[in-house]
Amino acid sequence: MFFSGTESSVKLGKKVIEGVYYFEENPMLDCNQFIITDKNKGELALFDSGNGLSLKGLFEGMNNLGLDYRKITKVFLTHEHVDHVLGLYTLIKTLKNNPPEIYAYGETADILEQGNESKIFPGNLGISPKMFNLEIIPLDIKKMNIDETINIGSEFTFQIYYTPGHSRGSVCYYESNKKILIPGDLVFTGGSFGRYDFPGGSLDMLIESIKFVNNLDVNYLLPGHMGISDNGNPQIDYSYKMVQSIKSFF
Numbered sequence: 001m002f003f004s005g006t007e008s009s010v011k012l013g014k015k016v017i018e019g020v021y022y023f024e025e026n027p028m029l030d031c032n033q034f035i036i037t038d039k040n041k042g043e044l045a046l047f048d049s050g051n052g053l054s055l056k057g058l059f060e061g062m063n064n065l066g067l068d069y070r071k072i073t074k075v076f077l078t079h080e081h082v083d084h085v086l087g088l089y090t091l092i093k094t095l096k097n098n099p100p101e102i103y104a105y106g107e108t109a110d111i112l113e114q115g116n117e118s119k120i121f122p123g124n125l126g127i128s129p130k131m132f133n134l135e136i137i138p139l140d141i142k143k144m145n146i147d148e149t150i151n152i153g154s155e156f157t158f159q160i161y162y163t164p165g166h167s168r169g170s171v172c173y174y175e176s177n178k179k180i181l182i183p184g185d186l187v188f189t190g191g192s193f194g195r196y197d198f199p200g201g202s203l204d205m206l207i208e209s210i211k212f213v214n215n216l217d218v219n220y221l222l223p224g225h226m227g228i229s230d231n232g233n234p235q236i237d238y239s240y241k242m243v244q245s246i247k248s249f250f
């Protein structure tokens with residue numbers, strides 16, 4: 001089988017609720033992406049940038065849903081890993097006349113500001129920026145604070161929570177009115193949870209972070225990989241039980 005994570009594959013998009021769109025990850029080292037619309041300004045916020053190769057597919061997927069990629073004015077990152085941030089470099093080039101603001105927290109912000117290639121490509125994945133036709137350069141980053149509030153139009157107000165365990169820079173975005181959680185790679189559907197064996201990962205921290213989000217009121221669970229759910233709390237609880245059962249082996 002050919003890799004389908006190439007430039008040509010359209011990212012399948014789907015409206016989750018009014019103003020919230022989900023774009024499914026491509027199979028090769030990519031991530032789910034989410035668009036949230038700012039109705040007041042007619043602008044779009046993008047959550048995670050994917051791997052860059054999939055960006056054209058995202059734009060096509062957006063176009064199919066009537067969303068114009070040139071309206072992306074803000075990018076919010078969940079964490080520093082290659083499959084979530086690499087698309088930034090392509091996105092900035094593509095939108096060079098009106099580049100979006102990039103929002104990140106802590107280690108994620110630092111790594112991107114420094115252009116720290118070895119931290120963007122963690123461990124021994126056996127990949128390099130060249131394989132993506134990219135050069136890692138220092139970026140202008142808007143640094144977020146914990147418990148900061150992000151407004152997207154008048155409809156969405158996200159809280160930022162620091163949720164390490166999968167990586168040092170991992171955050172979750174939570175919208176309490178609409179009960180949306182964007183957890184990055186902390187917790188997935190189907191009882192899955194993020195890897196904790198990359199540099200900066202920790203099983204204990206992962207458990208603590210999942211425990212924390214397990215106490216939030218979540219309908220829409222929009223994770224960085226695999227499927228999404230409109231029945232978030234039971235999914236998070238399932239993952240919490242699974243991660244605790246792993247812990248009991250040690």
Ligand SMILES: [Zn+2]
Nearest residue numbers: 079081166185
């Ligand atoms: Zn990750």
